[in-house]
Amino acid sequence: MSDQPADSSTPLRLRRWEQRTEVPLFVASLFFLLGYALRVLVPDHTQPWRDLALTLVLATWLLFAADYAVRIRLSGQGLRFLRTHWLDTVVLVLPLLRPLRLIQVYTAVQRRRAQPRLSLYARVISYAGMTALLLGFSAALAVYHEEHLAPGATIRTFGDAVWWACATLTTVGYGDVVPVTPRGRTVAAGLMVCGLALLGAVTGSFSSWLVQVFTREDEKRPPGRG
Amino acid sequence: MSDQPADSSTPLRLRRWEQRTEVPLFVASLFFLLGYALRVLVPDHTQPWRDLALTLVLATWLLFAADYAVRIRLSGQGLRFLRTHWLDTVVLVLPLLRPLRLIQVYTAVQRRRAQPRLSLYARVISYAGMTALLLGFSAALAVYHEEHLAPGATIRTFGDAVWWACATLTTVGYGDVVPVTPRGRTVAAGLMVCGLALLGAVTGSFSSWLVQVFTREDEKRPPGRG
Amino acid sequence: MSDQPADSSTPLRLRRWEQRTEVPLFVASLFFLLGYALRVLVPDHTQPWRDLALTLVLATWLLFAADYAVRIRLSGQGLRFLRTHWLDTVVLVLPLLRPLRLIQVYTAVQRRRAQPRLSLYARVISYAGMTALLLGFSAALAVYHEEHLAPGATIRTFGDAVWWACATLTTVGYGDVVPVTPRGRTVAAGLMVCGLALLGAVTGSFSSWLVQVFTREDEKRPPGRG
Amino acid sequence: MSDQPADSSTPLRLRRWEQRTEVPLFVASLFFLLGYALRVLVPDHTQPWRDLALTLVLATWLLFAADYAVRIRLSGQGLRFLRTHWLDTVVLVLPLLRPLRLIQVYTAVQRRRAQPRLSLYARVISYAGMTALLLGFSAALAVYHEEHLAPGATIRTFGDAVWWACATLTTVGYGDVVPVTPRGRTVAAGLMVCGLALLGAVTGSFSSWLVQVFTREDEKRPPGRG
Numbered sequence: 001m002s003d004q005p006a007d008s009s010t011p012l013r014l015r016r017w018e019q020r021t022e023v024p025l026f027v028a029s030l031f032f033l034l035g036y037a038l039r040v041l042v043p044d045h046t047q048p049w050r051d052l053a054l055t056l057v058l059a060t061w062l063l064f065a066a067d068y069a070v071r072i073r074l075s076g077q078g079l080r081f082l083r084t085h086w087l088d089t090v091v092l093v094l095p096l097l098r099p100l101r102l103i104q105v106y107t108a109v110q111r112r113r114a115q116p117r118l119s120l121y122a123r124v125i126s127y128a129g130m131t132a133l134l135l136g137f138s139a140a141l142a143v144y145h146e147e148h149l150a151p152g153a154t155i156r157t158f159g160d161a162v163w164w165a166c167a168t169l170t171t172v173g174y175g176d177v178v179p180v181t182p183r184g185r186t187v188a189a190g191l192m193v194c195g196l197a198l199l200g201a202v203t204g205s206f207s208s209w210l211v212q213v214f215t216r217e218d219e220k221r222p223p224g225r226g
Numbered sequence: 227m228s229d230q231p232a233d234s235s236t237p238l239r240l241r242r243w244e245q246r247t248e249v250p251l252f253v254a255s256l257f258f259l260l261g262y263a264l265r266v267l268v269p270d271h272t273q274p275w276r277d278l279a280l281t282l283v284l285a286t287w288l289l290f291a292a293d294y295a296v297r298i299r300l301s302g303q304g305l306r307f308l309r310t311h312w313l314d315t316v317v318l319v320l321p322l323l324r325p326l327r328l329i330q331v332y333t334a335v336q337r338r339r340a341q342p343r344l345s346l347y348a349r350v351i352s353y354a355g356m357t358a359l360l361l362g363f364s365a366a367l368a369v370y371h372e373e374h375l376a377p378g379a380t381i382r383t384f385g386d387a388v389w390w391a392c393a394t395l396t397t398v399g400y401g402d403v404v405p406v407t408p409r410g411r412t413v414a415a416g417l418m419v420c421g422l423a424l425l426g427a428v429t430g431s432f433s434s435w436l437v438q439v440f441t442r443e444d445e446k447r448p449p450g451r452g
Numbered sequence: 453m454s455d456q457p458a459d460s461s462t463p464l465r466l467r468r469w470e471q472r473t474e475v476p477l478f479v480a481s482l483f484f485l486l487g488y489a490l491r492v493l494v495p496d497h498t499q500p501w502r503d504l505a506l507t508l509v510l511a512t513w514l515l516f517a518a519d520y521a522v523r524i525r526l527s528g529q530g531l532r533f534l535r536t537h538w539l540d541t542v543v544l545v546l547p548l549l550r551p552l553r554l555i556q557v558y559t560a561v562q563r564r565r566a567q568p569r570l571s572l573y574a575r576v577i578s579y580a581g582m583t584a585l586l587l588g589f590s591a592a593l594a595v596y597h598e599e600h601l602a603p604g605a606t607i608r609t610f611g612d613a614v615w616w617a618c619a620t621l622t623t624v625g626y627g628d629v630v631p632v633t634p635r636g637r638t639v640a641a642g643l644m645v646c647g648l649a650l651l652g653a654v655t656g657s658f659s660s661w662l663v664q665v666f667t668r669e670d671e672k673r674p675p676g677r678g
Numbered sequence: 679m680s681d682q683p684a685d686s687s688t689p690l691r692l693r694r695w696e697q698r699t700e701v702p703l704f705v706a707s708l709f710f711l712l713g714y715a716l717r718v719l720v721p722d723h724t725q726p727w728r729d730l731a732l733t734l735v736l737a738t739w740l741l742f743a744a745d746y747a748v749r750i751r752l753s754g755q756g757l758r759f760l761r762t763h764w765l766d767t768v769v770l771v772l773p774l775l776r777p778l779r780l781i782q783v784y785t786a787v788q789r790r791r792a793q794p795r796l797s798l799y800a801r802v803i804s805y806a807g808m809t810a811l812l813l814g815f816s817a818a819l820a821v822y823h824e825e826h827l828a829p830g831a832t833i834r835t836f837g838d839a840v841w842w843a844c845a846t847l848t849t850v851g852y853g854d855v856v857p858v859t860p861r862g863r864t865v866a867a868g869l870m871v872c873g874l875a876l877l878g879a880v881t882g883s884f885s886s887w888l889v890q891v892f893t894r895e896d897e898k899r900p901p902g903r904g
């Protein structure tokens with residue numbers, strides 16, 4: 001849960017660092033995803049592209065590591081930082097999970113704006129929907145990477161992987177294409193758990209919003225039998 | 227979300243236009259669906275029926291386009307209208323999504339009535355259920371259209387397509403019949419996302435209604451241990 | 453929804469009739485289910501059992517029809533009764549849906565007791581769970597009846613049908629055994645829609661109950677950081 | 679539901695016994711699970727390990743039985759205890775369901791602490807998530823045990839069983855690996871029902887937590903259009 005780690009117990013300098021780096025790091029994580037996508041999707045014989053992709057992945061990951069080191073330093077907690085900011089630690093080791101930090105980016109962006117443009121439910125839906133989208137895309141890449149050459153695999157093209165990710169995130173689960181390798185299945189299990197919670201948030205918020213719209217409609221008219 | 231676009235920021239003439247055209251346009255969209263269904267379901271050699279269907283589809287779509295043009299004009303926003311009314315824009319390009327505008331039809335119909343006949347939950351359930359039904363039927367048509375002649379397809383009859391749409395909307399997802407073409411899968415992904423949210427609203431409202439019924443039962447008796 | 457049909461707008465005599473007959477009719481509906489189960493599950497050559505089953509089904513159905521006729525009479529509404537009590541009308545034509553009336557049985561039983569023994573959530577869960585159980589069992593019977601002799605069927609034994617009903621009600625939907633005939637699929641679609649809403653109520657109530665237990669735990673201790 | 683059985687209606691000595699034994703018994707149930715896992719997973723020819731596993735399972739089960747007997751004695755209820763503590767009775771017969779009692783362990787642990795370290799939602803999520811994890815692992819073991827030698831089975835390795843448990847708990851239900859024996863399917867149906875409710879609690883709490891975070895964000899700024 002890591003309920004607002006940047007609150008009262010955090011040193012001021014760390015908080016400032018986090019506010020300033022949050023958006024650049026989010027952009028860097030998009031470049032990381034781009035590099036990973038290139039690396040996975042580009043055919044083997046196009047060497048220059050693959051080298052570029054690898055460079056992109058390594059450079060952005062070094063950036064994440066540097067940010068992590070600076071934050072350990074600024075926090076003054078030493079190794080205890082690994083435990084108190086466990087989500088950041090996980091995200092450093094598995095950068096494809098970075099979209100999960102989107103809520104902190106959102107907070108950082110909001111702080112600069114005067115007021116929110118969207119209603120509460122719209123913000124929850126757009127936040128959770130976007131995180132689900134990025135996680136789903138990352139999972140489709142990772143599963144395609146693990147599966148497409150495995151013997152007996154049903155996920156053979158990237159289109160299959162995206163189709164699989166859609167069916168998984170919405171819990172429909174047709175089972176026409178499924179991961180068969182242990183690593184592919186591990187990624188899939190992660191997607192199920194993370195994605196389900198996010199999709200649950202979207203569905204729940206949409207349901208609440210719909211009830212709100214209908215309630216507001218009631219209030220505009222003279223009270224009836226209801 | 228497009229939270230009541232026809233409120234305070236909308237010119238009066240646009241609002242009146244929308245109130246007057248909402249129901250006729252909804253009827254037109256049912257004719258569009260009928261035309262599309264005829265076009266898709268009628269066998270190839272029955273030329274007169276197919277021509278009628280095509281005429282119906284084109285005529286109703288021209289009506290939608292004309293309404294859209296009038297509304298751009300009345301809004302006085304020019305091309306900014308495309309962004310502020312993005313749901314209308316999407317619906318113009320993909321008229322099969324028109325059921326999503328049902329909530330505005332509902333609002334327009336309600337405005338003429340003195341008071342709602344149904345309880346809040348019943349209205350949410352009937353609105354979301356009806357939208358889900360229309361979207362499911364449209365998706366079944368579109369998927370049948372894309373799939374039934376594809377090599378290796380499992381959706382071969384319209385009955386298969388309806389069965390697939392049921393299993394998808396309820397997230398059961400047996401996977402005995404699934405789309406295999408890229409376009410069929412795109413339609414399917416759209417149905418999952420739209421439909422899930424609507425079904426979530428139905429389930430959530432039903433659950434709340436049930437709790438309400440039981441709570442009311444409690445209030446009728448002297449307070450006990452609870 | 454048929455929000456408490458037996459309230460203020462109902463004649464007193466009809467209300468009394470409903471209170472008195474509700475429980476006997478529920479018992480009769482269990483006999484109906486038993487008869488139907490015997491008819492479906494007993495092998496073809498055991499004639500006496502099949503005759504008994506048929507008698508049971510017909511006798512109980514005649515009871516339901518007689519009750520329905522008496523209620524039309526007592527209501528003084530004539531044919532309008534078919535519309536105002538549409539759930540009862542549906543249940544008369546398809547007696548396997550009778551468990552849906554369980555909420556009225558519950559209300560009738562509660563009226564005789566001094567106070568509820570269970571908490572609100574426990575009652576919603578037990579009501580919805582029991583309805584889901586009865587509907588699932590009925591659907592398994594009906595699907596087994598339609599499917600077990602169909603060409604290409606995967607539901608061959610009653611055990612398969614029960615397994616299919618479990619996977620459908622919980623929306624897991626493995627798809628290893630699925631109905632293939634149009635009538636079997638129609639029953640399945642009905643089970644998905646009815647069952648999902650009921651299971652949604654169970655899940656939602658359980659979730660609320662769990663939050664309540666943890667909240668109560670908080671209140672027992674001196675207020676902390678929380 | 680068995681709403682806090684250890685409250686006012688329970689004799690003081692029974693309550694003390696339960697508070698003292700809850701944590702040791704939970705540790706014993708982890709050993710039971712370990713023993714069962716060893717017994718199921720270790721190959722047939724490694725006799726010493728299998729004997730150790732059997733000893734572990736029997737010893738811990740005797741511990742559970744002894745605790746149950748002491749509690750019947752202390753309660754002074756005699757055989758009525760079987761009904762009033764039906765969850766405990768079920769758990770004694772099927773010790774793999776013991777994780778369901780985790781909520782009582784949690785309560786016992788909390789009582790010793792000054793105040794909760796986590797927010798309400800975080801506690802519900804961690805409780806329900808951990809129970810779901812333990813139940814899923816137990817079900818994977820049991821299903822693997824029943825299935826892996828059955829003719830026509832698709833669950834052949836323990837990895838398959840874990841993969842199946844993930845897909846079942848999240849209601850994705852691919853259906854690529856499914857139990858085929860009656861006993862395996864019974865375990866599966868139990869996992870669906872128990873697990874779904876727990877996962878529903880996790881999803882619901884996460885959704886509520888997300889809305890809370892966004893609401894808190896609103897309160898920090900001057901009230902806007904919202």
